[in-house]
Amino acid sequence: MNKRLLIIGPKGSGSRIIAQAVEQTDKPIRKVANLLYNKKTIIVPSQYLESPWMHKHIIALQQEAHQALFLLPIQSMKKSYPPNFAQVFRIPLVGVITYKTDDYSEERVLKAERSLKEIGIKRKHIQVDLTDEKGLLTLEKHLNMK
Known part of the structure; x- marks a missing residue:
């Protein structure tokens, strides 16, 4: 099974922009209400993070991923993640602070x-x-991806 990069983030965190860079495609990644499986990434819709009863589905996705990104946009500092949510993951995690200039x-x-x-x-x-x-473009280097 091809393990992917799991991208988790609240609305406006840039998950589709980051996925597009990781996928190395010029084609924009469309916004969908469900999980979006690409060749190298799995994008979790922000609605999954906003609904506590969906958190178990996010946690289960680590079985299909080699690493997870927890995106946090600086322009909106609303608490989107529950405290210590990352503690239940058994794959490498990277916190990504996203912003626009x-x-x-x-x-x-x-x-x-x-x-x-x-x-x-x-x-x-x-x-x-x-x-x-x-x-x-250098994001993959920081994530130790091939």
């Missing part, structure tokens, strides 16, 4: 880093400017 501030990044710790991601996290093509 106009939204960036050190204060917002520090808040996002604290939120990642509350979620249970204590070690590895990266920052990705969703408007910077170079940053998106």
Whole structure:
């Protein structure tokens, strides 16, 4: 079975933009209400994260993934993840603080880093400017993907 990158994030976190970069395609990834399986990625719709009764489905998806990204947009600091949600995952996790150049501030990044710790991601996290093509192209390097 081909293990994929599991991408989890609230509305506006850039999951489709990141998936498009990982998939290395120019074709935009469409927004859907259900799980979206691509060649290298699985995108979890934000509705799954917003509904506590769907969390068990997100957790079960780790069986099909080699790594998971927990996206956290700095422009919306609404608490989207339950505390310590990441603790139940047994695959490598990467916290990804997403932003657009106009939204960036050190204060917002520090808040996002604290939120990642509350979620249970204590070690590895990266920052990705969703408007910077170079940053998106180097994302795979940071994720140790082939």
